[in-house]
Amino acid sequence: MPTIRRLLTEQDFQxxxxxxxxxxxxxxxxxxxxxxxxxxxxxxTVITQTGVSELTYHSRRDSQFFELKK
Incomplete structure (x- = not known):
């Protein structure tokens, strides 16, 4: 089961x-x-990529981001 940590600050995203x-x-x-x-x-905005051509734009105001640690 992965551990999840919320990304909040500029440093977290970087x-x-x-x-x-x-x-x-x-x-x-x-x-x-x-x-x-x-x-x-x-x-x-946070831009994510899942596959070669799968880019998604997420609003930082409307979304929550979590790092996955295995």
């Missing part, structure tokens, strides 16, 4: 990006993205 950590994304208490990588983030 660490997930630098270390290529897998994350889960929730919106309105529903998982909308799983086992994905952060490829870029701004103050308003």
């Amino acid at each position: 660490e997930a990006l630098d270390r290529q950590l897998r994350i889960r994304v929730f919106r309105n208490d529903h998982m909308v993205d799983n086992n994905t990588l952060i490829i870029r983030f701004t103050d308003e």
Whole structure:
């Protein structure tokens, strides 16, 4: 069972990006993205990539991000 840590700060997002950590994304208490990588983030948006051409844009205000640790 993986351990989950919430990503809140710029440092959390930068660490997930630098270390290529897998994350889960929730919106309105529903998982909308799983086992994905952060490829870029701004103050308003986090861009994740699951596959070669599968990019997803998530609002930082409307979504919750969690790092997966195995």
